[in-house]
Amino acid sequence: MLWRVGGVWGIVYNTAETSREATQGTMRTIVFGSKGQLGLDLCARFGRDGEVIAADLPEVDIAEFAAVEEFVRHTRPDLVINAAAYTDVEAAEDDSAAAFRVNETGAGNIARASARAGAPVVYYSTDFVFDGEKHRPYVPEDAPAPLCVYAESKLAGEKATRENNDRHCIIRTAWLYGPGGNNFVEKILRAAQTRPSLQVIEDEVGSPTYTLDLAEATAVLASAGATGTYHVVNSGSCSRYAFARAIVKLAGLDTPVEPCPAGAFPMKAKRPLYSVLSNEKYETRTGKTMRGWQEALADYIQRRRENQ
Template identity: 40%
Template sequence: MKLLILGRDGQVGTALTQLLAPLGTIVALGRDGADLANPDGLARVVDREQPDVIVNAGAYTAVDRAESETELAQLVNADGPGALARVAAELDAWLIHYSTDYVFDGEKSEPYVEDDATAPLNVYGATKRAGELAIGEAGSKHLIFRTSWVHAPGRNNFIAKILSLAQSRDELKVIDDQIGAPTSARLIAEVTARALEQIASDRPLPSGIYHLAAAGETSWHGYASYVIGEARRRGVPLRVPPERVLPVPSTAFPSPARRPHNSRLSTHKLRTALGIDLPDWQADVLGTLDNLLPETTR
């Protein structure tokens, strides 16, 4: 099996490149080798590589900036994936693509299922939904994994930012009226590998959308409190104790893009299709902390 991974340098792309290697021959490209903002060039790259599976981990993810960079967000999140799906259909290749809880407005009182009506609140969510539709209309074999609150080792994620702030401040204010499930890039890659194993068998998953998130739920405030508490337990010198992480509403931090209050995703369809269980978000976060914190703090 030949796998073409796009978005190699992002959180999910990095995890995919590491974990999918045992499954076949991998070609992993960053923006310099396959630019989602150039749909025509993207199609030429895929046609040149002739993969059995395209795994698209590339995306425009700057949620607030997307409000003023609508055209670029549309190219990367919708037009590029649509081009991938069309060339995948021509090659009879599979396309695996990643979407977001932000396709929903967050007004539902229960976790969202795949068939719930979408109603994005911001440009990012709207362009990701447009990408889903473009893929579906192309007629290719495809799996779209909607996920939420992605984290991975590195500086550009919520966990690292919270730990950095907790070293320099006496208290933190964190939003408590947005609910979801922190989900690691590694978990996303592990589930992708399991799906690819099934694709390689005589029982591939039906094409369509699947929700992929860690089990359980929390707020950003609960998430931050858990990270700080665990880091302090490991001996990390933080000035802020968990009790000084103060809950505040979303209105305390006005931003160009609105966020959904409910980002919970039901994963029943995915778990049934793959015959798997998904870890609780706390256990998933611990895996990222293990890689983020120095050995001496474990």
């Protein structure tokens, strides 16, 4: 359902009722970046608990404080989730101003507007804030050392969020895939269907994460009233190569997948070779665990098949 909020239109997700009168007293959540891969799953998940007011480009540019402030003030949310971001890691190397405009200025705007409205804010950050030298799963207290512009802009967004809203929850995650995204899983599936064989990097290790599970974990943290910085990923870890092999196998394809070093695909943006995140703080705070990446991937591929 479309709903006019201040000067702009938003989309209201609510699986039970859609009229404002009917949702009085239920939780109202704004999701910025609602058309992104995580945003879509957040809208569906939070729509189960109440009313979601969805915002994305072109209706609301998060880098414009006046637009964000008006949207938040008129909505009177109980919770504001910032899933909007500049996520093109390679392009950010050539246009750092564009990356910082969204990831730092936009994050600060959302945090400030939500604080003024008396609502807590959720911001997503990335495993790329680390340099990969630790070689053991990173905990939220580890010192960040970003290697590329995108990671620097996301770290600046964390700081802007903390400084502008005391009631913040910063969730670092990694290697996201979900419906509608141009993510690693989709790229591997496309390549496996069109090429005779694939070469995939073996010396980059991380934590693949399904947006469906991250949306659920966000709801768990929000209902616990958690504030501070958390790491949330599907549990376990793998190389890009092992991830690609699992994707191809689960999709029932027999395209050969061969390992290669990261140096075989020169990139502008430097990435950490080891960026596994530890869920320990999330698990201690909530009493919940994240399922393993293989199980989550199998679920994603199964749902994808059912929706084709």
